[in-house]
Amino acid sequence: MQKMVSFCMTHIRGISRSQTLLLPACVDDYVGPDNVVRFIEAFVESLDLATAGFDRTLAKATGRPGYNPGDLLKIYIYGYLNRVRSSRRLEAETHRNLEVIWLMRQLQPDFKTIADFRRENKTAFRQMFREFVVLCRSLDLFGRELIAVDGTRLKGVKSGQRNFTTGKLAKAMAESDERLNRYLKQLDEADKDDTTPTTRVDNLDETIAAIKERRARLDEHSAELEASGEDQISLTDPDARAMHSSSRIGVGYNVQIAVDTKHKLIAEQQVHNKVSDLGLLTETANASRENLGVDQRWSCFFDQLSAAISYSIGFMSGGSFQVWVLSIIGLCRGQQAMR
Known part of the structure; x- marks a missing residue:
């Protein structure tokens, strides 16, 4: 009788989590030589953060030591490249992401520290962006021929109800005045009628007080809008x-x-x-x-191009679009002839 031989297949298994290693693992071994975090590290280290306008570049002699703004800038750039915008998620990455652990040298700032850094240095980020463009230019990464x-x-992080224009304010004031007159009329009628419950009268008084308070706020917003010289005013996000x-x-x-x-x-x-x-x-x-270092003589072309687009922006159908394209080609040929 022929014997049947069976084979038992198994999956690939990992090592035990409690296994003791002879040598401790090095974090640098988990980050390849071409990993983007190495570029972030080199780029930030090459910046003059004080000249760029970043706060707290020099540590104070007293008090609790703070984080180096360069380290916080590194995690901000990493989050930008990986579409991680939340400061809470960036904080979580410092605990679990090996790339971030390598980049931050195992520093783990909390979400509020990351959010405060982003808020306090928002004007300095623009200078950092220009430095990055200069670096790309030096590496010949810009063609500088077509943009x-x-x-x-x-x-924005706000509601449309917290934004006012002149017309919107005028409409809101008119509605408040109309409601106020209506409730005042109801209050007068309630005073003449002895059978009206006192609770209803009290409710009318509270409603009238609330409308007057809202009307006063609208007057303040109108005065602020007029003093600012703008056509809109936003309360939550100015x-x-x-x-x-x-x-x-x-x-x-x-x-x-x-x-x-x-x-x-x-x-x-x-x-x-x-x-x-x-x-x-x-x-x-x-x-x-200016960022790309293109010759100054092209600025005249940009002015003409902007005028052509502004003139044609509302006539982008049919033959008018062809006329617009031909006008742009003519400007390009004219600029080439001037060179």
Whole structure:
């Protein structure tokens, strides 16, 4: 009788978590030589953070030692590259992510420290961005021949009810006055009627007091808006503005970005609170030219290009679009002839 031989297959198994190692593991062994965190480390170490405008670059002689702003900048850049924007998630990465553990040298700042660093140094980030562009230029990563400029709207962390325009304030004041007159009339009628319950009268008094308080706040907002010289006022986020309804953003910001087409690297980025894009192309393109070191004579071309786009922006259908394209080609040929 022929014997049957059976084979028992098993899965690949890991080692025991309680296994004692002869030599302790080195964190540097887990980060390859081409890992992006090594570039972040080298780039931040090459920056002059004090000149860039970062706070607390020099440690105080007294008090509890604080974190080096360079270390907090490293984790901020890492989060930007990996789409991790939450300070709480960045804090979690310092405990579990080997790349972050290597980058931070096992430092574990809490989420509030990370959030405060981002808030207190937001103006210094722009200078850091320019330093990065200069580095990319030195490595010949920018083609400096063609850039693409586009804008988008980003929603602010606020409600549209906390944003007021002149028309919105006037409408809210008129509604408050109309409601106040209506409730005052009801209160007068209740005073004439002896059968009206006292609880209803008390409720009317409370409602009238609330309407008067809201009307006073609207008057304050109107005075602030008039004194500022702006066309809008935002209470929660003073810099945010109500965008066009077509953008479906509500209250937010107008972001403009210029990208070099060689390696799709950002050459310039700007955040505005202007509702319209008119006039922003020239500003963004000229800033890109300065960052990329393009010849000054191209600024005239950017001005003409901006005028052509601004004129044609509302006529992008049919033959008018062809006329717009031909006008741009003519400007390019004219600029080439001037060289």
